[in-house]
Amino acid sequence: MNPFATHFDSLEEFADHVSELLQCPITIEDANHRLIAYSGHEHYTDPARTATIIHRRVPERVINSLWREGVIPKLLQSEQPVRVAQISEIGLGNRIAISIWKNKEALGFIWAIEMDEPWTEQQFDVLKQAAKAAKNLLLQAQIRKHKKEERIQEFFWKLLTGHFSSPHDIVEQCNELNVHVYPFFAVGIFQFQQHIQTQVERQIDYLLKTTQQLAVPLYTIDHQRLIVVVAPSSNVYGEAHIERFFRSFMAQMKERFRVDIVMGAFGNVYECYTNIAKSYEEAQTVLKMKRAFPHQLADVQSYQHLGMYQFFDLLFEKKRHGDFHNAALNKLKQYDAQHHTNLVETIETYLDYDSNVNETAKALNIHPNTLAYRLKRISEIGHIDLSNMSEKVKLYVDMKLDKYRAT
């Protein structure tokens, strides 16, 4: 006899029904730990549940903790209920959880709080039946969402390609599609090691939806790239927040799902949504430069911190035109070729290490005095004043542009 053979008007009604059967509070989440429904009966409720209900999603530290403890992996592996012992640091009481499945995809979870008495076998059976019954209810909500997703995708690509010129149009479309408009945003890109498979898509969706470091109102997947709009809560430290989010996103993709992300990059933070295309361009520039200068830009993610590489595309265009030939650099190259020396490498490393003699010498495996001697020769041969910032900049840029050409 199935206690769920009746029709439920809403998920709330369903949650209340389960709660009544099991005599404990019930919470239902989707696969991304968003609150779907919860029972309203007066029972004891642990702080984690309270927070979940208030914010309409499971707090991130709770999710992280559950991953660390291996709870969520276990839920994603089997359809069996999992008992979770109290974790007081995050305000989680004793819980029982079970995943809701459709074919091989986990659609969500049902959480129960284990009250004073340990559960009986019968209670576990009820929970398993509840999970099965929840499937159809959840599915309906999903379908409604899927259709909308497609329209959002199209809208997002229009934004990225600069299709809209009026901020008003954008906001209107956002409202229509139920996309929240945030006061500040930036566009970011993650470059994956491989073409992104459906399974990875789900994992991405999961991480983006569960993060609470910042909002991700829009995202899309394109071959090996994940493109996101990120909205930091404040403008002052917005960049730092995005930076942190990017690092943790890449770390989590690797740790939890063993998916390698080669690099991440994001453009400037803007206020006006017409700048999405610009921020996207900037993010692309960062990726391009990181590819050309993997060493120097190893831990640069933002366009802001691209430094001088920001204007490399522009300069390169000009250089290809035959402008900017650098007599000093040419002379050094020529000298190197004729005398089998390393003057160009020396000066480049020296500038890479911000004119720091010791570090440069260490990096080049030479005596500091050797470096000093070479620098003297460099300034003689190239007629360069190495204590003139402007000349140093020109030389440095020209050398890096040379490298850029080689890519």
Added chain:
Amino acid sequence: MNPFATHFDSLEEFADHVSELLQCPITIEDANHRLIAYSGHEHYTDPARTATIIHRRVPERVINSLWREGVIPKLLQSEQPVRVAQISEIGLGNRIAISIWKNKEALGFIWAIEMDEPWTEQQFDVLKQAAKAAKNLLLQAQIRKHKKEERIQEFFWKLLTGHFSSPHDIVEQCNELNVHVYPFFAVGIFQFQQHIQTQVERQIDYLLKTTQQLAVPLYTIDHQRLIVVVAPSSNVYGEAHIERFFRSFMAQMKERFRVDIVMGAFGNVYECYTNIAKSYEEAQTVLKMKRAFPHQLADVQSYQHLGMYQFFDLLFEKKRHGDFHNAALNKLKQYDAQHHTNLVETIETYLDYDSNVNETAKALNIHPNTLAYRLKRISEIGHIDLSNMSEKVKLYVDMKLDKYRAT
């Protein structure tokens, strides 16, 4: 009774005639100390005269020496003969010189070597008559030249504005106009304090024609600017030679003629004459940047040494477009405004002085530790890593671009 009442077929014949009357070697030069004619009789000839005849012009060190001794100023002031005592360092024997005049313009000079006996009054009279007689002969040569000059001017402007696309056409035209084609050249510009008057034009012509530091195959005058094509003898040190020439030209215009030249600038050295327009552009860029950054570029003349300012026009264009907004710089500016501090000035000066703490502190009139403290604050407030060359470059460039906009 005038001993010059006969007709002379050539200036040579005239020189020989004077030489015979005075019993000494005679040399006739134009106003720019180019050799016009000389007597061929067998007399003693001092080394300075020999060199003049061989090179078809008076050696530059001789000219310089005569200026220094006040000889040439005296010749340009009066129509009287001037006695010049021997100057053995430059191989000049005892000489008598007189200028040749037409209206108020000196067309050239007659030089005689004073032999063993001091000259009699009668000999001086003969020389004076010779100077008068030389006038018409010289004038004829001048007129022929003037007409050609006009055609050359037109040709030169075509070159500067990039009118020719084929090097072959240029060389052909040069040959036709009797303009020597040199293997290397650059275009230079001198910016004068004032509109260039006819008298100054003559002085410019004089200096350009007499210099032997390098060749000046073409030049023209445009309002307050003198535009020249300079051809250094070698390519290796070409730049250095041009540099030296520019400094000495400006010094001499000032010393000899009291004419102020505000600044000089020249473009890259090229081989192909189709690049005249490019070198001209580059020289113009140097002038423009020197005007915008008079302090930093005070002793820069060449495009080569413009350093990073080479690409300022390009970057500025982009910046005006709204790109390249620098969050770090903005934060510093904002902090300065709110707290009445000088962080921006500090970092700019620091970078101007190539990150040299002592010099910067001196320039800012602060204690070195104060500077250190400010730098720490700057990196905190602007989230900048001041030991990262690329970030420093970006910040520096952005600050200078700000200044550039102000001009």
Added chain:
DNA sequence: ATAGCTTTTGTGGAAATCCACAAAAGCTCG
């Protein structure tokens, strides 16, 4: 092979930099 060059490495001392710590002065805001 050897003379004459460049290049590398070493030594030592003066000067500059970096850093931690602290006193004093200046500014802001309740």
Added chain:
DNA sequence: CGAGCTTTTGTGGATTTCCACAAAAGCTAT
């Protein structure tokens, strides 16, 4: 006004840089 902050200046010591000089090693061309 005065507490609490930022900013400036000072002191002292470890470290680094800068320079001059010299020895040694490497290269090149006669």
